[in-house]
Amino acid sequence: MNRQELIAQIRRKRSYLCVGLDTSIDKIPPHLLEGDQPVLTFNKAIIDATRDYAVAYKINTAFYEAQGIEGWEIMEATLKHIPADCFTIADAKRGDIGNTSEQYAKTFFETYPYDSVTVAPYMGKDSVAPFLKSKDKWTIVLGLTSNEGSRDFQFLPVSDNELLYEKVLKTVASWGTPDNLMFVTGATRTEQLAHIRSILPDHFLLVPGVGAQGGDVASVSKAALNKDCGLLINASRAVIYAGNGADFAEKARMAAQELQEAMALYL
């Protein structure tokens, strides 16, 4: 999916909601466990319930990998179930030397035809570059993450008035364009989001952490929207586990709609 198609979808749905499918078999409604592949049943129901309000789906690969082969089968079937007009993200946090990143790019752009994959920056340019070669595919590089551990290294001062995450944002931005690069920028640091927007006026930012990790649609939107929207706000647990009974999909739909309506105010 290219940038124009993504922006058109955002305007059409009046939403920049990304639903995170971090689906754990321990957390889905108990009644689903009686059937075959309950995680897939759950994911399909969540996608069907939220597709009018979400412009993107983010599949957290760890939750599928942990189930072995069956997990990858469920991941693939989930990916196929996502409507063609939605942007798909493999939240895989990959990154290695060049010949290995090429294999990861093949994994998430060809073997499994996602629109994008998340990538860790520590190994530098040749670990990111192979992901940037595919037309209409996106590399989403970790800039500032929303977890407690982000304080360990990302906020280290690396030069006069520059922190490591700022250096990462600026340096990685020079390796691609706003048409093939996005950045993960954590919502629990809204005070930094406006600053990040000033560093990267044009790039899309993937903001995790709304809901379970404590972020907030209004503050994120005020801080970081740009003229093309330029935001994907992810909600995982707050949407997919909104209910745990027979009406779990309806509860998820309501949670997604509530977020979409909050976003529509800013578009």
Added chain:
Amino acid sequence: MNRQELIAQIRRKRSYLCVGLDTSIDKIPPHLLEGDQPVLTFNKAIIDATRDYAVAYKINTAFYEAQGIEGWEIMEATLKHIPADCFTIADAKRGDIGNTSEQYAKTFFETYPYDSVTVAPYMGKDSVAPFLKSKDKWTIVLGLTSNEGSRDFQFLPVSDNELLYEKVLKTVASWGTPDNLMFVTGATRTEQLAHIRSILPDHFLLVPGVGAQGGDVASVSKAALNKDCGLLINASRAVIYAGNGADFAEKARMAAQELQEAMALYL
């Protein structure tokens, strides 16, 4: 595998060679392509040929993931074929927020019972900690990598007289012990290896890049051996692609033996 078992194996085989199974279907001997699962046939032959000289095998997960389900099946069968006395490494470069790293730890310690997994440090303590919880399992964190891109961020000065990779080594070391933590430290920077050893006198270091990436057994060993050996030197392409004909396994055996004999001089 615990530290004592690893050290005992190193003394027994007089080797600290790790063979990297970065197996690409494009690079294996053409005659193998006629059979079923040629990558698995290749890996088994390489393991059988090198097991007397190697103390560890490192499976680069990217090369298997890129093949989808069949790749994971081959990876699992390869892992099962590795002799029980050898140390196994999932070279997966994972790392995410805590609940997600828990899933990756499950993937590589339970679903696929590796002894260790490589982990990227950018997201900090809660992204690494879940890997450190399993008894006799190891977390191998990226310190200094051997690729060109390591210069982009790892050498940034983060405080007076301290570079980012040094800060990462020291900080991550405080989260675990030499019994459950190792570090990836690139062999193309032998001038830094002695320095790293002075920072981390007791930890095992996994040194990639001997052979195709230009490192050298003698210089690495002189710089970084400690009283318990404390080194695993990885060779991937230089061993597994030593030959490309009917005698590929014999050529790999000879390459592994040559490295082992070079190592025996230092033990």
